[in-house]
Amino acid sequence: MSVYDKIFKPKVYTLPNGKTVEKKASRVPVYCIIIFLMCALSVKVTGFDMKILTTRIGQFFVILGDMFPPNMGFMEKVWSPLFDTIKMSLLGSVLGALLSVPFAMLASTNVCPNKIVVSVVRVMFSLIRTLPTLVTALVATLVFGLGTLAGTFAIAVFSFAYIGKLTYEEIETVDMGAFEAMEAMGATKARAFISAIVPQVLPFYLSNCLFNFEGNVRYAAVLGYVGAGGIGLVLNEKISWREYSSVGTMLVALFVAVFIIESISRMLRKKLV
Numbered sequence: 506m507s508v509y510d511k512i513f514k515p516k517v518y519t520l521p522n523g524k525t526v527e528k529k530a531s532r533v534p535v536y537c538i539i540i541f542l543m544c545a546l547s548v549k550v551t552g553f554d555m556k557i558l559t560t561r562i563g564q565f566f567v568i569l570g571d572m573f574p575p576n577m578g579f580m581e582k583v584w585s586p587l588f589d590t591i592k593m594s595l596l597g598s599v600l601g602a603l604l605s606v607p608f609a610m611l612a613s614t615n616v617c618p619n620k621i622v623v624s625v626v627r628v629m630f631s632l633i634r635t636l637p638t639l640v641t642a643l644v645a646t647l648v649f650g651l652g653t654l655a656g657t658f659a660i661a662v663f664s665f666a667y668i669g670k671l672t673y674e675e676i677e678t679v680d681m682g683a684f685e686a687m688e689a690m691g692a693t694k695a696r697a698f699i700s701a702i703v704p705q706v707l708p709f710y711l712s713n714c715l716f717n718f719e720g721n722v723r724y725a726a727v728l729g730y731v732g733a734g735g736i737g738l739v740l741n742e743k744i745s746w747r748e749y750s751s752v753g754t755m756l757v758a759l760f761v762a763v764f765i766i767e768s769i770s771r772m773l774r775k776k777l778v
Contacts (some may be wrong), residue, residue, distance in 0.1 A: 655734065719763070
């Protein structure tokens, strides 16, 4: 019996046949109290002030109103950084996804029998996933300099950890019969993996890569704030200069680009399922 059941003792009911059954007390009120206390603590720690929010929220719509109608004359200066954003998202997503495959193999308990290697690779994936992409991009700009190379590196690091984790989890759910049969026939582990496991994992892997890419296009727009190139760099500049009509132009262009990419990605992912 748990501590909760000892404090809030279950009710005992006697059935017509003489048997007794227990109905444990609901734990929903306790969960609600815990959530309420955590919210109260969060408000205190973050300094959240509803009065400021209600009095200043109107300024958000003022700025939003200044963005529209967009300055369409600025569109010719948007295409180049927008394509830079898409290119570094695509390249970073592809590099990260490809590099994650061998490490996903090492992180799978049904492919790699060495528990130490499995643990080390999984911890590596976890550590990399905890790094915010903005922080990775900031460090990359210090190493590689300002520009899209830093953004591509940051996206590749994120994609590596994201796709790697999903892939090794999927590998662990496949049918290992064909893999073990090929190993018994003398095939190397790599050959057995390519022939027996890859066909089972490939649709799931490609679907995740497409989903990761369409997400990276959105994330890459923010990387310009730390000098990682792309449309975010121009976006940050125009916001700083309070040129909100130009900001509206970039947001519209980004929305259209993301919508088209997501539509194509969704169509391809449906065919892979």
